[in-house]
Amino acid sequence: MKKTKSTITFIFNGEAVSVNFGNENLLPSTTVLNWLRNTQNHKEVKEGCAEGDCGACTVVVAEPAPDGQSLIYKAVNACILFLPTLDGKMLITTAGLSPLTNDTKELHPVQKAIVHEHATQCGFCTPGFAMSLFALYHKPGKHSHLEINNALAGNLCRCTGYDSIRKAAKSALIGNRTDAFSKKESEIARLLQNVNDCKTTLEIKHPLQKYIRPVELKELLELRALYPEALIVNGSTDAALRQSKHFENLPFIIDISAISELQTFEISDNTIIAGAGLCLEDLRLQCEQVYPALYDILSVFASRQIRNTATLGGNLGSASPIGDTLPLLMAGNAEIEASSLRCKRKIPAREFVKSYRTTALSKNEIISKVHIPLPQKDEIIKMYKVSKRHDMDISTVSAAFLLNKSKTGLVKDFSVYFGGMAATTLPAAKTIRFLMGKKWEESIVIKAMKILEKEFKPLSDARSGADFRNLAAAGLLMKFYHETKDV
Ligand SMILES: Cc1cc2nc3c(=O)[nH]c(=O)nc-3n(C[C@H](O)[C@H](O)[C@H](O)COP(=O)(O)OP(=O)(O)OC[C@H]3O[C@@H](n4cnc5c(N)ncnc54)[C@H](O)[C@@H]3O)c2cc1C
Ligand code: FES
Numbered sequence: 001m002k003k004t005k006s007t008i009t010f011i012f013n014g015e016a017v018s019v020n021f022g023n024e025n026l027l028p029s030t031t032v033l034n035w036l037r038n039t040q041n042h043k044e045v046k047e048g049c050a051e052g053d054c055g056a057c058t059v060v061v062a063e064p065a066p067d068g069q070s071l072i073y074k075a076v077n078a079c080i081l082f083l084p085t086l087d088g089k090m091l092i093t094t095a096g097l098s099p100l101t102n103d104t105k106e107l108h109p110v111q112k113a114i115v116h117e118h119a120t121q122c123g124f125c126t127p128g129f130a131m132s133l134f135a136l137y138h139k140p141g142k143h144s145h146l147e148i149n150n151a152l153a154g155n156l157c158r159c160t161g162y163d164s165i166r167k168a169a170k171s172a173l174i175g176n177r178t179d180a181f182s183k184k185e186s187e188i189a190r191l192l193q194n195v196n197d198c199k200t201t202l203e204i205k206h207p208l209q210k211y212i213r214p215v216e217l218k219e220l221l222e223l224r225a226l227y228p229e230a231l232i233v234n235g236s237t238d239a240a241l242r243q244s245k246h247f248e249n250l251p252f253i254i255d256i257s258a259i260s261e262l263q264t265f266e267i268s269d270n271t272i273i274a275g276a277g278l279c280l281e282d283l284r285l286q287c288e289q290v291y292p293a294l295y296d297i298l299s300v301f302a303s304r305q306i307r308n309t310a311t312l313g314g315n316l317g318s319a320s321p322i323g324d325t326l327p328l329l330m331a332g333n334a335e336i337e338a339s340s341l342r343c344k345r346k347i348p349a350r351e352f353v354k355s356y357r358t359t360a361l362s363k364n365e366i367i368s369k370v371h372i373p374l375p376q377k378d379e380i381i382k383m384y385k386v387s388k389r390h391d392m393d394i395s396t397v398s399a400a401f402l403l404n405k406s407k408t409g410l411v412k413d414f415s416v417y418f419g420g421m422a423a424t425t426l427p428a429a430k431t432i433r434f435l436m437g438k439k440w441e442e443s444i445v446i447k448a449m450k451i452l453e454k455e456f457k458p459l460s461d462a463r464s465g466a467d468f469r470n471l472a473a474a475g476l477l478m479k480f481y482h483e484t485k486d487v
């Protein structure tokens, strides 16, 4: 019989902590935020929205880098992170950054910078900002203005004004960044390797919830075949909201976040092969040079905190009509690898979503990998997202385009897939038909816009009206034209 455990062990602000779910009568899907505030009395971690939107609950989770010597620090939202995911890692809150004294000399450099730049007023958001900054402080390399903005985009402040917060970020990041953590990084990495029992399946039985976290793909597929009713969870950025916002009890969770076989990234035969469990921030960084359109869309996908846990498999598995990766994967002819105990098959991304929030996966399958062809020499691929804010917002409308022009400027190949225009991500079939073989010029694109404006019957909802969505879709076609007419 396979060895299992029901206790997790991690380092919390410098101390090793074990949580035995059986003894402590804790629901396995207890969030890190609720554990910190309700059982540990760590009220420095704030609760604002409880849905990943405001960053007040930001904490840092660190784990050993592949070299085994250094650590990778990631800012995450404690309000949508399930406690078992801390197993074998290090959890840091602001109380762990510096001793709790009134002496500002004792503060961590990011905290000092916040004080010196007057980057706080009521202080509610400040612990969250400090933790996002702390993670950036430990991210190697120089950080541009843009990188600072990107790292702080998931933290909202209602009173200070972002200018002084940015100034604090800049001054904290100057010079060679050393602190108490960097000085004993290899020691902590060794300690974490001892704490991390990554070969044992975690299995927790609570009267209200069963939670299994397998460590190998084969084991996951066996579990999937045995328990098709269980909810697969990876980053939990969608799944946790069912609990925190809709007060659903999740009776059976299979957490796939510990399976390293699902977290791979490689490029082979001009194709990116991304593991379904790769977090979107890692995927974004891997794509910066090789697939700029994917890098760009992932840069405006939620926030750094969300992307640090959210996965590609989770984005596809949720089959949301406003999911931000599917339009690009469809336009770029990607394939989604579905695995079950018996077989592995590739599903074209264009056929993956069958109806509103329903995928082509059968009950015993999971998404294991995504195969994304790199753009060919003559292909132009771009994606745009229209949302109410530039950062940290869900799409109102999104569009991914692929264009291949002949030497004489005729459209040899064209496709466009829209999110937010229907119950599923869809191609603008009539517009595509109209443009094929035509000259790629403004007068033709204006005619295509007229067709596009009538092609969909989008919803009017809290985000936008149907008329705006139709206009925005047509506007995106013109934007794409302007960005590609001379290429
Ligand atoms: C504040 C906030 C902002 C967000 N912003 C955006 C945004 O800008 N753009 C956007 O597209 N989304 C956004 N999202 C939604 C969410 O973050 C993404 O859909 C994310 O990619 C989900 O990944 P996950 O690993 O967290 O999925 P989970 O929550 O773990 O799972 C989501 C669903 O996918 C299924 N699933 C997960 N992995 C697999 C797998 N390997 N095989 C089969 N099924 C699987 C699960 O069963 C579940 O039904 C946002 C969410 C929040 C909370
Ligand atoms: S409480 Fe708002 S992001 Fe967690």
Ligand code: FES
Binding pocket: 119, 120, 121, 122, 123, 124, 125, 126, 156, 157, 158, 159, 160
């Ligand atoms: S200081 Fe008040 S919310 Fe930021």
